[in-house]
Amino acid sequence: xxxxxxxxxxxxxxxxxxxxxxxxxxxxxxxxxxxxxxxxxxxxxxxxxxxxxxxxxxxxxxxxxxxxxxxxxxxxxxxxxxxxxxxxxxxxxxxxxxxxxxxxxxxxxxxxxxxxxxxxxxxxxxxxxxxxxxxxxxxxxxxxxxxxxxxxxxxxxxxxx
Amino acid sequence: xxxxxxxxxxxxxxxxxxxxxxxxxxxxxxxxxxxxxxxxxxxxxxxxxxxxxxxxxxxxxxxxxxxxxxxxxxxxxxxxxxxxxxxxxxxxxxxxxxxxxxxxxxxxxxxxxxxxxxxxxxxxxxxxxxxxxxxxxxxxxxxxxxxxxxxxxxxxxxxxxxxxxxxxxxxxxxxxxxxxxxxxxxxxxxxxxxxxxxxxxxxxxxxxxxxxxxxxxxxxxxxxxxxxxxxxxxxxxxxxxxxxxxxxxxxxxxxxxxxxxxxxxxxxxxxxxxxxxxxxxxxxxxxxx
Numbered sequence: 001x002x003x004x005x006x007x008x009x010x011x012x013x014x015x016x017x018x019x020x021x022x023x024x025x026x027x028x029x030x031x032x033x034x035x036x037x038x039x040x041x042x043x044x045x046x047x048x049x050x051x052x053x054x055x056x057x058x059x060x061x062x063x064x065x066x067x068x069x070x071x072x073x074x075x076x077x078x079x080x081x082x083x084x085x086x087x088x089x090x091x092x093x094x095x096x097x098x099x100x101x102x103x104x105x106x107x108x109x110x111x112x113x114x115x116x117x118x119x120x121x122x123x124x125x126x127x128x129x130x131x132x133x134x135x136x137x138x139x140x141x142x143x144x145x146x147x148x149x150x151x152x153x154x155x156x157x158x159x160x161x
Numbered sequence: 162x163x164x165x166x167x168x169x170x171x172x173x174x175x176x177x178x179x180x181x182x183x184x185x186x187x188x189x190x191x192x193x194x195x196x197x198x199x200x201x202x203x204x205x206x207x208x209x210x211x212x213x214x215x216x217x218x219x220x221x222x223x224x225x226x227x228x229x230x231x232x233x234x235x236x237x238x239x240x241x242x243x244x245x246x247x248x249x250x251x252x253x254x255x256x257x258x259x260x261x262x263x264x265x266x267x268x269x270x271x272x273x274x275x276x277x278x279x280x281x282x283x284x285x286x287x288x289x290x291x292x293x294x295x296x297x298x299x300x301x302x303x304x305x306x307x308x309x310x311x312x313x314x315x316x317x318x319x320x321x322x323x324x325x326x327x328x329x330x331x332x333x334x335x336x337x338x339x340x341x342x343x344x345x346x347x348x349x350x351x352x353x354x355x356x357x358x359x360x361x362x363x364x365x366x367x368x369x370x371x372x373x374x375x376x377x378x379x380x381x382x383x384x385x386x387x388x389x390x391x392x393x394x395x396x397x398x399x400x401x402x403x404x405x406x407x408x409x410x411x412x413x414x415x416x417x418x419x420x421x422x423x424x425x426x427x428x429x430x431x432x433x434x435x436x437x438x439x440x441x442x443x444x445x446x447x448x449x450x
Contacts, residue, residue: 047197048263114263136261
């Protein structure tokens with residue numbers, strides 16, 4: 001690999017100011033996992049098809065494999081590590097557990113992030129809306145049904161029902 | 162992908178200077194095509210010029226004459242713009258069909274256009290809506306009708322150092338609307354086998370006074386089909402006129418056979434899509450107050 005002058009990036013990750021050095025070609029998922037040691041974000045396809053690397057960038061759901069790390073200068077990133085608290089799962093995480101909405105777990109961080117983005121915008125989505133919204137989060141274990149039910153149930157909990 | 166440099170200019174002037182000063186520069190908007198192409202080794206730029214810190218590129222404003230969509234304004238933002246949805250429901254739907262929710266957070270009409278895929282969903286809808294592309298470059302500013310922007314698969318009319326700044330969608334006349342339909346063999350997350358956009362104006366009696374028909378994924382670029390529009394104008398959008406428009410669209414296309422569909426199939430389906438999109442645009446006008 002050709003040596004490059006590294007780019008210095010100041011950003012906010014899960015509410016904490018963070019700084020890192022990256023190569024210009026490095027994508028955010030790479031830096032999150034291998035520089036910032038936030039390995040909750042998974043790398044799946046690396047081409048924006050599978051959703052395993054989903055994060056929120058200034059509140060917008062994106063694939064972190066299709067964002068250059070240098071692009072997050074001055075922005076805010078939320079990863080799965082920023083969802084829920086120590087010892088207290090977020091309702092989406094809790095309901096995924098209760099509904100057995102995960103098996104191998106590789107897609108789960110992306111599902112959690114994408115579902116949170118949906119429920120923030122649309123607190124009471126229909127089943128069809130959940131299915132379309134999560135169409136970019138591939139899961140090869142569950143057959144999706146349990147995930148969809150967990151997200152609908154989490155929405156109900158978050159609405160106080 | 163390793164030896165690339167990255168610049169993020171904050172003004173159009175700065176971007177133009179950066180582009181001119183580099184031989185192998187690529188403009189980075191949402192990156193949902195470019196970063197994938199780089200990873201696959203299809204493109205190896207020496208410099209990425211990220212244009213998302215330039216205000217003009219990120220504006221989404223409703224003016225007196227047009228809706229101005231900055232070149233890198235995301236599909237997610239356009240989809241949340243109530244006036245855009247009301248004025249150009251077909252365009253907003255077409256843009257919203259690109260990729261997943263994650264891709265919508267990054268993709269843009271400008272990127273979809275510049276990437277110049279023949280199957281780009283938003284391009285026929287832009288053509289049907291008479292969109293104008295605002296370009297700046299070393300020779301100054303110019304505007305190009307969107308149907309003339311792409312020149313072939315993966316090719317557009319931008320000269321060295323030129324940059325697409327924004328796309329203007331002229332505000333539709335009273336009693337006008339649009340629609341876009343594509344055919345894919347599944348319900349989501351796929352690339353169009355064929356696509357069709359129709360924009361219509363009707364008079365109070367329901368006679369079509371103006372029409373634009375554009376088709377995608379059935380030729381090297383999205384096509385404006387004047388003959389299909391002519392079949393609709395002056396009619397009450399009855400079955401015979403809709404079928405004539407469909408036949409004109411099928412006649413105008415020059416599809417290829419590939420893994421998504423055969424040329425014959427595409428030629429037939431694109432006509433069906435034109436007919437159905439025209440019917441949807443008509444019903445949208447009729448539903449207006």
